[in-house]
Amino acid sequence: MEQFCGFLVQSLAALIPVVDPIGLVPIFLSLTVGTPFKLRKKYARQTAIYAVCLLIFFLLVGGNILRFFGISLEIVKIAGGIIVFKAGWQTLNSEPKLKPTAAKNSTTYEENYEDISFIPMTIPLSAGPGSIAITLGLAAEAGHSFDWQTGINLLAVGLAIIIVGALLYLCLRFSNLLLLALKETGIKALSRLLGLFILAVGVKLILNGLADWVANIVLNAAS
Secondary structure (H helix, E strand, O other): OHHHHHHHHHHHHHHHHHHOOOOHHHHHHHHOOOOOHHHHHHHHHHHHHHHHHHHHHHHHHHHHHHHHHOOOHHHHHHHHHHHHHHHHHHHHHOOOOOOHHHHHHOOOOHHHOOOOOOOOHHHHHHOOHHHHHHHHHHHHHHOOOOOHHHHHHHHHHHHHHHHHHHHHHHHHHOOHHHHHHHHHHHHHHHHHHHHHHHHHHHHHHHHHHHHHHHHHHHHHHHO
16 A cells, blocks of 8 residues: 555656646636637546546557557657647637637537647647656556556556546636636737747747657667
8 A cells, every 4th residue: 555655646746747737727728718618618627538548548558559650759749749839829820709708608609619628738738748758657667567566556657647637627627717817908918928838838849859859860870
């Protein structure tokens, strides 16, 4: 039990800063400006569920699948950066359509809004290359043999992923409090500012992926 709790705490300490539920709140707001209140709640729930399912999937079989298809984490980083860059560009050039109060009470049909819960909120923001890399590392540290100790360690990591998913849901679910506090002028300013920020995150992911890719090439050439 002591080792289970230790591995659980270790996993939480590794995952929470990378997933960063609180840091995703302003990005979630900027991507859902003008979206009805009920849809924002739905997107928050779906984002958390998708993130948990994806990270548990990589915890169990992700490493083998990436190796089978010859896909490295560097490639995942570059692809994720492109997705984030596109989302940032759209946010930077979009115009908020509704005031905060109108967004809360709106009954606009769901098909008029783009579902951002999987892309980009899950991939690559909450369950992106960093989170996947951490999960793969924790899976490797849990053990490679099929004994009870490895099973307990994997269970601890899985529970940590679920806890992080719950924190992510709560942060996104109550993000509307910040939305109502900002008012219309604040929303417009935040959208422009965060659009630039999301662009920068995308560029950073692309550059980090390219840097790691080049470093691996140099390392392989040297050996």
